[in-house]
Amino acid sequence: MKEIVIAEVGMGSFPNALYYKDQHGLDIIGIDPNDRMEGYAKDSASRAGLLSNNMGNSLRIVHGVSETLPLEDNSCDAIVCTLTLCSVTDPIRSVSEIKRVLKPGGKFLFWEHVLSQTDSKLANYQIEMTPSQVKRADGCHLDRKTGDVIRSAGFQSVDLQYMELEKFGLLNPTCFGIATA
Numbered sequence: 001m002k003e004i005v006i007a008e009v010g011m012g013s014f015p016n017a018l019y020y021k022d023q024h025g026l027d028i029i030g031i032d033p034n035d036r037m038e039g040y041a042k043d044s045a046s047r048a049g050l051l052s053n054n055m056g057n058s059l060r061i062v063h064g065v066s067e068t069l070p071l072e073d074n075s076c077d078a079i080v081c082t083l084t085l086c087s088v089t090d091p092i093r094s095v096s097e098i099k100r101v102l103k104p105g106g107k108f109l110f111w112e113h114v115l116s117q118t119d120s121k122l123a124n125y126q127i128e129m130t131p132s133q134v135k136r137a138d139g140c141h142l143d144r145k146t147g148d149v150i151r152s153a154g155f156q157s158v159d160l161q162y163m164e165l166e167k168f169g170l171l172n173p174t175c176f177g178i179a180t181a
Contacts, residue, residue: 003027003056004077009066009098010084013040017048026050026057029071031064066094071101078107085112085146087139095153102181108155111176112146117162118173126170133170147175155179 003025008016011030020026028050030041038061045051045059064070066081066088079098088094098108116123126142133142147160160177 005029005075006078006080007031007069007071007076007101009069009079009081009094010087011041011061012037014042014044016080016082017041017044017050020050020057021048024056026055028057028059029076030059030061031066031069031071032061033063033065035063037061065089066097069097069101073100074103074106076101076106077103078109080109082111083113085110085149086141086144087137089139091144091146091149092153095149099153099155099179099181104181105156106181108150108179108181109177110146110150110179111174112144113142113168113171114146114162114173114175115143116164116173118164122170122172129170142170150175150177150179153179155181 005027007029008014009031011032014030041061042059050057051059062070067090079102085091085094102108115126130141130143133140147162150160151158158177158179160175162173162175164173
């Protein structure tokens with residue numbers, strides 16, 4: 001069975017582990033700048049049954065940041081990034097790095113909260129609150145236009161959706177989708 005290489009950028013405690021649970025032959029590389037998250041990520045993978053012997057999966061946790069991914073060019077079949085690009089130092093560089101490490105035809109799966117496009121009052125409040133949010137929430141920006149960054153990164157195709165969520169306050173709306181390298 002061919003092994004599929006998937007990198008989770010900003011893996012943290014690996015809350016996405018459950019979404020992989022029925023997959024076989026995955027080489028999952030978790031990339032995070034916070035080394036203290038490794039134990040939590042491994043626990044999540046174990047609870048999801050990802051690492052049982054009959055699954056043929058592996059999990060490696062690597063220290064790194066999205067702006068300089070510690071991976072070779074064209075080395076990943078897929079990259080997963082959820083609620084991470086809001087807190088990176090340079091989102092344009094981060095998405096460029098994601099594209100660099102994807103194999104041709106590889107998939108970038110993303111879900112990020114973004115600046116409101118439909119509610120100018122909310123957007124202005126997100127902009128106003130971003131400096132304090134950055135300080136208290138590990139660099140999280142409320143005013144990013146991440147969809148625009150992904151669309152302009154030169155992917156072969158981008159299937160991006162914008163969605164407004166109820167009762168999510170300043171972490172609303174979101175953009176999500178799949179970009180193909």
